[in-house]
Amino acid sequence: MVEYYSHGKLLLTAEYAVLDGAKCLAVPTKLGQSLRVSPLKKSLIEWKSFDHQGNLWFEKEITIEKLRESEISKEENPVLHTLLKLLREAIKLNPEFLSEEKGYRVETYLEFQKDWGLGSSSTLINNIASWAGVDAFQLLWNGFSGSGYDIACAQNDGAITYSIDRNKPLIEKVDFNPPFSENIYLVYLERKQNSRDGIARYKNLKSGKASMLKRITELTEEIIDCRELQHFENLITEHEDIIAKAIDMPKVKNRLFNDYTGGCIKSLGAWGGDFILATGDAGTPDYFKNKGFNTVLPYQQMVI
Structure with missing residues (x-):
């Protein structure tokens, strides 16, 4: 075998x-x-x-x-x-x-x-x-x-x-092991996402794509180097704003978790399903579970 x-x-x-x-x-x-x-x-x-x-x-x-x-x-x-x-x-x-x-x-x-x-x-x-x-x-x-x-x-x-x-x-290969990784959680949105709609919306983006791509690359590099939680949250919030505008879709925080005050939320992969990233503290899993999202995993438990 x-x-x-x-x-x-x-x-x-x-x-x-x-x-x-x-x-x-x-x-x-x-x-x-x-x-x-x-x-x-x-x-x-x-x-x-x-x-x-x-x-x-x-x-x-x-x-x-x-x-x-x-x-x-x-x-x-x-x-x-x-x-x-x-x-x-x-x-x-x-x-x-x-x-x-x-x-x-x-x-x-x-x-x-x-x-x-x-x-x-x-x-x-x-x-x-x-x-x-x-x-x-x-x-x-x-x-x-x-x-x-x-x-x-x-x-x-x-x-x-x-x-x-x-x-x-x-x-x-990059070294991405932020000192605040214990403040990062991965939340499953309880449904498999079909990525076609978001990709179609993205492909319809007519102007400003070059500058958008440049800024997304810059954000990727800044996130890798980030060592402070507040800075990380600012970066992923800007990233969400850019992608929301590019695909003309509401951010997942606005759509499902508008009352979340424990930190920031970012979509991962195709918007609308699969996992999201949330920053927070030890009480963060309870917030999402009270909302009916029962799969809340610490980042360190999921990622190599």
Whole structure:
């Protein structure tokens, strides 16, 4: 048996703007996803996926011949369709992948809840790329879309800055361990976010994009160097104001937590769902739980 492992991800800065080359700050999470591959005598793939509680949530036998068909029909099961597309794209990048007359038993194990938005797809893409011996960024961009910061997180074990320059990912490891990290909490908004609407709004931004991208990159760098909580709160508040204007959407604090006085709140990744970041103190979790948001995790518990 061979095992591959990838970390989950959180995007702390430059949501949306990273698509156009702004520098983002991203952190891999302690929870990720593994992929285990064992040889099988039959010429097929026995695929099983398990959730964070060890429950089987997806199972399928896939013949090697099906992966080499000229077209993949639109599968009724979107999970199966995505998996077939990923494996097909991996074969295109490495024709030797799955070329032998033998099969495989493949099992994936997710360590976080599927709907948390921590990268169930990106960790799978990176694991399949490792198995196939292909570039994970190319696999992402050939078959799907996205900036690729989540792939970079999957491959790293600490904070990074990430940007795209002429279709090339630029990744730099950074030391982001602020002295006030015990004042940072991650709150799950209880629903999986669809990022398409926010991206569409962002792409409709007609003017001022260059200066916006420049300022977002500056904020990313200032946040990395920040050593005081009040300064950090000022920076993330300015960041929220800039993105709110760019995508013409209300800030999450105004929309859901207008009475929160314990600190500042920032969206992480696509606005409207998944996790948010909140600064505060030991009483912060009670505030959000009283609002019905029961998953409130200390930053240090979630992030590597």
